Amino acid sequence: MASRTYALYIMSERDKRLFDLRAGEGDQVYRGVRRDAFGRRAAEAVDATRGVVLSARTPKGLRIFCAYYSAACGGHTQSVTDYMGGGDAPEPLAHGVACDFCRIAKGEAYRWKPRSIAKVELLGRLKDRDEAFADWTEIATVAVTGTTEFGRIGQVTLTGADDAKVVMGPETFRLAVGSRVMRSTDCTLTDLGDTLEFTNGKGFGHGVGMCQWGAEGQARAGRQASVILHHYYPGAQIVRAY
Ligand SMILES: [Zn+2]
Known part of the structure; x- marks a missing residue:
């Protein structure tokens, strides 16, 4: 139905x-x-x-x-x-x-293991999807700037060179990272400098x-x-x- x-x-x-x-x-x-x-x-x-x-x-x-x-x-x-x-x-x-009830899920659907992506790779993926990144040469920082009522990532802000800044919705950002890397928006995002790390992942989709x-x-x-x-x-x- x-x-x-x-x-x-x-x-x-x-x-x-x-x-x-x-x-x-x-x-x-x-x-x-x-x-x-x-x-x-x-x-x-x-x-x-x-x-x-x-x-x-x-x-x-x-x-x-x-x-x-x-x-x-x-x-x-x-x-x-x-x-x-x-x-x-x-x-x-x-x-x-x-x-x-989804705790019966197989694989990593209920809880997922930490994953990461290099900022260089992410920038390439963002350029493919969003014209706002066309002139970007690097991703300097990525920060969670909003959280939803139930604790999911609600907004992500990326900064590049020369004070360039793009604010993204959580799902747009997740799909740019890749749905197999950032398997849900219910996770902790940490900026490690050259890479982003996703930990405490819950759910899939x-x-x-x-x-x-x-x-x-x-x-x-x-x-x-x-x-x-x-x-x-x-x-x-x-x-x-x-
Ligand atoms: Zn569920």
């Missing part, structure tokens, strides 16, 4: 483009239908909930919203406003929720909306799908759209 709602929402936002969704991490990491037992169970769930979506109350009535989800929140999801660096949020995404490992943890504990969805999207209403 969450992925259907997300897909329908994104498709409605992109009605002027020649494609609906990206197959990769930009949208939903869709790799096709699996033909094993897991794939069959997933297909059954899709069929059983056909046309059922999540919606939020708005002044115009119930509307689907961008039902974000990510791999693991690491303890607390974050509001879409913190993720976007401002703006309005539909009620189900307005505040984060506590979740420790942006942490907005449903925590996928947490949802599995709750399902294994016997909770129904609707209960799990209401946990991560408080105030959402489950309705049949077609």
Whole structure:
């Protein structure tokens, strides 16, 4: 229901483009239908909930919203406003929720080991993405200049030569560093001079909306799908759209 709602929402936002969704991490990491037992169970769930979506109350009535989800929140999801660096949020995404159910996650999804990136490498990646860095010859300092309500990095300020300065939102910065290095914004960033170090890492992904490992943890504990969805999207209403 969450992925259907997300897909329908994104498709409605992109009605002027020649494609609906990206197959990769930009949208939903869709790799096709699996033909094993897991794939069959997933297909059954899709069929059983056909046309059922999540919606939020708005002044115009119930509307689907961008039902974000990510791999693991690491303890607390974050509001879409913190993720976007401002703006309005539909009620189900307005505040984060506590979740420790994702501690069952495999690999480093719940807690991640320290990682680092050389400033020289980061500058190259920033130049590829953002014209603001076109004339930069070095990154002098990187500092966390804002923290979100639940302790994630909320803003990062980079300085270069000649007092050049760029302030970045946390997710833009994270993706520039690389989502496999800075696996979430719930970590400690330390400027070591030539390199940046990321420690105390919690969670994997942006942490907005449903925590996928947490949802599995709750399902294994016997909770129904609707209960799990209401946990991560408080105030959402489950309705049949077609
Ligand atoms: Zn979680």
